[in-house]
Amino acid sequence: MRTQDAHSTRTAWLVVAGLLAFMLALAGCGSSSSNNGGGEELKKVGKGEGQVNLISWAGYVEKPWVKPFEEKTGCKVNNKVAGTSDEMVNLMRSGQYDGVSASGNATERLVDGGDVAPVNVSLVPNYKTIFSDLKNQPYNTFEGVHYGIPHGRGANLLMWNTEAVKPAPRSWSVILNPKEAAKYKGKISVYDDPIYIADAAVYLKVHEPKLGIENPYELNEEQFEAAVSLLKEQRPNVGEYWGDAAKQISAFAGGDDAVGTTWQYQYFELKGAGKPVAASPASQGFLPEEGATGWSDTWMISSEAAHPNCMYMWMNWIVSPKVNAEVAEFFGEAPAQTLACEHTENPSFCKEYHAEEPGFWKRVYYWQTPVSECGNGSSDCKNYNDWVKAWTSIKG
Amino acid sequence: MSRRLANLFHGRPRLQVGALLAGPIGWLVVGYLGSLAVLLIAAFWTVDPLSGEVVRGLSFENLETLVNEPVYRTIIGRTVAIAALVTVTDAVLAFPIAFYMAKVASRRGKAILVVAVLLPLWSSYLVKVYSWRTMLSADGVINWALNPLGLHGPGYGNVAVWLVMSYLWLPYMILPIYAGLERIPGSLISASEDLGAGPFTTFRRVILPLVFPAVVAGSIFTFALTLGDYITPRLVSNNQFIGNVIFNNISNNLPFASALALVPIVVMVAYLLVARRLGAFEHI
Numbered sequence A: 001m002r003t004q005d006a007h008s009t010r011t012a013w014l015v016v017a018g019l020l021a022f023m024l025a026l027a028g029c030g031s032s033s034s035n036n037g038g039g040e041e042l043k044k045v046g047k048g049e050g051q052v053n054l055i056s057w058a059g060y061v062e063k064p065w066v067k068p069f070e071e072k073t074g075c076k077v078n079n080k081v082a083g084t085s086d087e088m089v090n091l092m093r094s095g096q097y098d099g100v101s102a103s104g105n106a107t108e109r110l111v112d113g114g115d116v117a118p119v120n121v122s123l124v125p126n127y128k129t130i131f132s133d134l135k136n137q138p139y140n141t142f143e144g145v146h147y148g149i150p151h152g153r154g155a156n157l158l159m160w161n162t163e164a165v166k167p168a169p170r171s172w173s174v175i176l177n178p179k180e181a182a183k184y185k186g187k188i189s190v191y192d193d194p195i196y197i198a199d200a201a202v203y204l205k206v207h208e209p210k211l212g213i214e215n216p217y218e219l220n221e222e223q224f225e226a227a228v229s230l231l232k233e234q235r236p237n238v239g240e241y242w243g244d245a246a247k248q249i250s251a252f253a254g255g256d257d258a259v260g261t262t263w264q265y266q267y268f269e270l271k272g273a274g275k276p277v278a279a280s281p282a283s284q285g286f287l288p289e290e291g292a293t294g295w296s297d298t299w300m301i302s303s304e305a306a307h308p309n310c311m312y313m314w315m316n317w318i319v320s321p322k323v324n325a326e327v328a329e330f331f332g333e334a335p336a337q338t339l340a341c342e343h344t345e346n347p348s349f350c351k352e353y354h355a356e357e358p359g360f361w362k363r364v365y366y367w368q369t370p371v372s373e374c375g376n377g378s379s380d381c382k383n384y385n386d387w388v389k390a391w392t393s394i395k396g
Numbered sequence B: 001m002s003r004r005l006a007n008l009f010h011g012r013p014r015l016q017v018g019a020l021l022a023g024p025i026g027w028l029v030v031g032y033l034g035s036l037a038v039l040l041i042a043a044f045w046t047v048d049p050l051s052g053e054v055v056r057g058l059s060f061e062n063l064e065t066l067v068n069e070p071v072y073r074t075i076i077g078r079t080v081a082i083a084a085l086v087t088v089t090d091a092v093l094a095f096p097i098a099f100y101m102a103k104v105a106s107r108r109g110k111a112i113l114v115v116a117v118l119l120p121l122w123s124s125y126l127v128k129v130y131s132w133r134t135m136l137s138a139d140g141v142i143n144w145a146l147n148p149l150g151l152h153g154p155g156y157g158n159v160a161v162w163l164v165m166s167y168l169w170l171p172y173m174i175l176p177i178y179a180g181l182e183r184i185p186g187s188l189i190s191a192s193e194d195l196g197a198g199p200f201t202t203f204r205r206v207i208l209p210l211v212f213p214a215v216v217a218g219s220i221f222t223f224a225l226t227l228g229d230y231i232t233p234r235l236v237s238n239n240q241f242i243g244n245v246i247f248n249n250i251s252n253n254l255p256f257a258s259a260l261a262l263v264p265i266v267v268m269v270a271y272l273l274v275a276r277r278l279g280a281f282e283h284i
Helices: A002-028 A063-073 A085-093 A104-112 A125-129 A178-182 A194-207 A221-237 A245-253 A264-272 A308-318 A321-331 A338-342 A384-395 B002-009 B013-042 B061-068 B070-104 B107-122 B125-136 B141-149 B158-182 B186-194 B199-228 B231-236 B242-249 B254-277
Strands: A051-056 A076-081 A099-102 A149-155 A157-161 A188-191 A238-242 A259-262 A277-280 A292-302 A364-366
Touching (some): A051 A308, A063 A076, A063 A308, A085 A104, A099 A104, A099 A308, A104 A292, A125 A308, A149 A308, A149 A321, A157 A264, A188 A194, A188 A245, A194 A221, A194 A292, A221 A238, A238 A245, A245 B125, A292 A308, A308 A321, A321 A338, A384 B070, A384 B242, B002 B013, B061 B254, B070 B107, B070 B158, B070 B199, B070 B242, B070 B254, B125 B141, B125 B231, B158 B199, B158 B231, B199 B254
Parallel strands (some): A188 A238, A188 A259
Antiparallel strands (some): A157 A259, A157 A277
16 A cells, blocks of 8 residues: 555656656747738739638628629638637737738737738729728828728717616716716626726816826826726726627616617617617717727738738728728728718718718727837836736726 | 557557557647646746737746735635535535435436436536526516515626526536435435434434535536636626636736636645545545
């Protein structure tokens, strides 16, 4: 019995030693490779490679405009739908995809990680007629180099149950001002993502001007703390934090939540099901008075793209007037292509979504990756890791 | 060729066993323990704040954050407390059911009960959690049933997480206890009665000590499954579990996520050591 024990103890030690050696070997061979903005831009679009592998938001790559693309170019489209920006970044880092429809809170991470290549916009003829206020933006152009083709844009909405919330709110204070929010205690619906801290910053930009917030994604210590403590005050009033659209839909449909921040998708889904909901801005022609956070998506090409020609053809196709109109109407967003407005099925679609009003979009703050470097040259801003940690402590 | 191979193995039992086990052991060491090892080292890496790239080197920054920030202590405490609560609840619920199945029910009744316990395992985890979500909602069936009595359901929160988890993992507690009770010969219970023990004494001094290792074995399932879950807390509460924080950090800060993942490992190792003391592995 004794010797048996001694024997198994020795085996156990051998296993531990082996594992340690393995760990050390792994740690030793670790050398971090960081190549800023990987890959060269393409000089000429050649013949298609027969297929293209995409990562996209749900609703961006759909049959009605994929099939004609495949017939025209001979590039078979393999699409992978991603649910979050984080997921998109991870998938792109696998190197198995040619392109991605990245939102602004993913683009900078992709460029910095060397996962995407510059885009030669002269090879994308439809780029010329894209809305000029979508070009050369901080989330798609880095140090003067284009890293993608704008796809479309939208604002995050304030949605409420018209039977429970009266009068119709005109400001985010209904969910962010502690006094007003207390009226709907336990009925407030909040997006479960660190990027939501920017919503608080948009609110503070107007209501606490002495903080001096310029860009809600570039927050210094003091501004960041103010936004975080506002959200900590909001916490007890929150009914639910929603991470996926289905969760918010069921919360509004079941009467658990009455007012909160949402996307077009949930709003149309609830409206379609006959629920008494209303939302700003597109449907009613106004943004909450502070403006809102929003997104502007960009098609980017992988630095390791195996099918670059097909990817360029796809980028040109998705912003061609007719297709961009189809996508925008299907998804419920403003198109990026100026000529798309002539092709929408609903003739007043572009008007309803303010596609052609640069003034409207001035008050929409597109998602952006928070980084240490502030726009003003100093580098004491809070980066995305700080945002993630703060978000954990807000939720508690 | 096959003849030569057969000759090679003939009379060499060590080679035979080695060839047989090379695949599974290789998988266990490289695929399973290897990935655990990578996880453990990654906990000591950091992330470059500018590029977001992982910096490989030895640093205790992540573990310090974990210890110094009160929010992580709260989250770890909550996770472990609910896991313990779910385990106790399941043990209390499972015992009478398992006892009835093993000792009272007819052969037919036993079969029906076993199927009834296993049936929920055939449907998807997500479907079950979403149905609980619907039942617990403000307009849900629980409030509808309680309203006439002037009561309210628990709504979403820690209580909801406890309810749903206890429901989800109950079969994992019933089955080991049932198996443990099956093994107790009926004659022991008769003997206890013959010697003058009442039903309670028989339970306390004969049945419970014999079946206790099975309860501990079941508790390993319920405890570990609750400890690692992050979807149920996300769907029926606003509260974060260890798994939720790992999920939030995994794409932008893998080292910190790995450091967090050490917590359940440490808790589980401690739990298993205690379970071994209590004799949970004696019959495996």
